[in-house]
Amino acid sequence: xxxxxxxxxxxxxxxxxxxxxxxxxxxxxxxxxxxxxxxxxxxxxxxxxxxxxxxxxxxxxxxxxxxxxxxxxxxxxxxxxxxxxxxxxxxxxxxxxxxxxxxxxxxxxxxxxxxxxxxxxxxxxxxxxxxxxxxxxxxxxxxxxxxxxxxxxxxxxxxxxxxxxxxxxxxxxxxxxxxxxxxxxxxxxxxxxxxxxxxxxxxxxxxxxxxxxxxxxxxxxxxxxxxxxxxxxxxxxxxxxxxxxxxxxxxxxxxxxxxxxxxxxxxxxxxxxxxxxxxxxxxxxxxxxxxxxxxxxxxxxxxxxxxxxxxxxxxxxxxxxxxx
Numbered sequence: 001x002x003x004x005x006x007x008x009x010x011x012x013x014x015x016x017x018x019x020x021x022x023x024x025x026x027x028x029x030x031x032x033x034x035x036x037x038x039x040x041x042x043x044x045x046x047x048x049x050x051x052x053x054x055x056x057x058x059x060x061x062x063x064x065x066x067x068x069x070x071x072x073x074x075x076x077x078x079x080x081x082x083x084x085x086x087x088x089x090x091x092x093x094x095x096x097x098x099x100x101x102x103x104x105x106x107x108x109x110x111x112x113x114x115x116x117x118x119x120x121x122x123x124x125x126x127x128x129x130x131x132x133x134x135x136x137x138x139x140x141x142x143x144x145x146x147x148x149x150x151x152x153x154x155x156x157x158x159x160x161x162x163x164x165x166x167x168x169x170x171x172x173x174x175x176x177x178x179x180x181x182x183x184x185x186x187x188x189x190x191x192x193x194x195x196x197x198x199x200x201x202x203x204x205x206x207x208x209x210x211x212x213x214x215x216x217x218x219x220x221x222x223x224x225x226x227x228x229x230x231x232x233x234x235x236x237x238x239x240x241x242x243x244x245x246x247x248x249x250x251x252x253x254x255x256x257x258x259x260x261x262x263x264x265x266x267x268x269x270x271x272x273x274x275x276x277x278x279x280x281x282x283x284x285x286x287x288x289x290x291x292x293x294x295x296x297x298x299x300x301x302x303x304x305x306x307x308x309x310x311x312x313x314x315x316x317x318x319x320x321x322x323x324x
Contacts, residue, residue: 013089023090026202030097033198035191037108042115045182049116055247060172061113061121062244065129066138067169068109070161073139075102077146078158082203085151091206098199105192112185134240138165138233145229155207156226156269163200163265164258165233166192168241171254171286178285186289193290204268211270226269234262253283 018024049057079099086092113122129135138161145157170189177186211219237258245251260282263273279287 011089013093015090018090019088020090022202022205023088023094026094026198027090027097029198030094030101030195033191033194034101036104037111037188040184040187042112042184042188045184046115048181053248057116059244059248061117061125062128062132062135063169063172064109064112065125066132066135066240066244067166068106068126069129069135069139070142070166070169071102071106071109073143074158074161075099075106077143078102078154078161081146081154082158085154085210087206087209094202098202101195101199105195108188108192112188116185134236134243137236138240141233141236152207152210152222153225155203155210156222156229159200159204159207159268160226160230160233160265162196162203163268164230164261165237166196167261168237168244168254168258170290171250171257172245174286174289175250175253175283177289178283190290200265200268204265204270207268208270223271226266226271227274230262230265230274234258253286257282257286 015024052060079095079102082095083092086095113125117125142157142161142165146154149157170193173182173186173189176182211222214222238255241251241254241258245254256277259275259277260279263275263277266273
């Protein structure tokens with residue numbers, strides 16, 4: 001038998017034979033939510049932008065610069081790492097979808113910049129994002145886990161980023177939306193939040209499958225690592241929040257919001273909350289903006305926002321299916 005005949009056959013993906021129905025449900029959820037930044041009229045926000053103070057414009061530049069950096073990391077390194085431990089062909093297809101949308105997210109911020117900022121301002125924003133010690137800590141620490149951590153640590157790091165570390169940046173446009181400012185910029189953020197809520201929950205679900213296969217000692221060790229790592233990121237998020245939001249007086253509101261989302265990351269991983277903050281403690285303007293469906297465009301209003309997942313508790317398969 002020659003070499004060609006002895007090779008194992010290449011297996012075609014069969015969506016009619018599912019090993020894990022969650023893969024199919026997630027694929028359908030993500031594809032029905034598909035969007036592109038080019039469909040949103042960002043230039044309509046220019047009148048609002050011209051009324052912002054220098055401090056507000058500086059804050060938004062840093063917020064979106066930081067988000068661009070993190071979405072770049074997710075699109076270039078995260079999914080490549082998660083692919084190393086896929087359980088099904090369908091799971092890999094879902095990860096391909098997630099990777100593409102992370103690239104869409106990263107590009108969306110450039111669309112915002114090109115609409116609101118001058119070339120010099122854009123260059124300064126990217127220079128800041130690429131050199132700021134606090135924002136770089138997030139990216140470098142997460143990427144180190146992707147490169148050197150176990151499969152479960154990599155999944156946990158991705159959930160921490162998707163469900164927690166983005167949200168210090170998401171706060172600003174949602175808060176300004178609640179004050180009737182920059183609605184189209186905020187529309188992009190709401191669409192990104194809608195995607196990230198699916199990404200974080202799906203990857204967290206895959207984490208829980210593998211975590212539940214560990215013995216009790218291994219589970220306890222990994223759980224301690226997750227809590228220690230998340231708190232390490234929280235301390236850095238406090239520094240980031242103070243640096244970016246102190247000049248406009250929103251720091252304490254943002255801190256509450258990030259603690260709430262830290263708990264959501266733990267929820268997605270199947271763990272109990274670390275902080276006492278709940279949705280009731282978050283500024284209602286932000287929660288209202290983040291929990292409602294996209295409304296500016298008929299195309300998007302057909303798909304509801306899935307950010308709110310209820311009480312913080314470990315998820316079962318039925319919970320995930322019902323949410324989707």
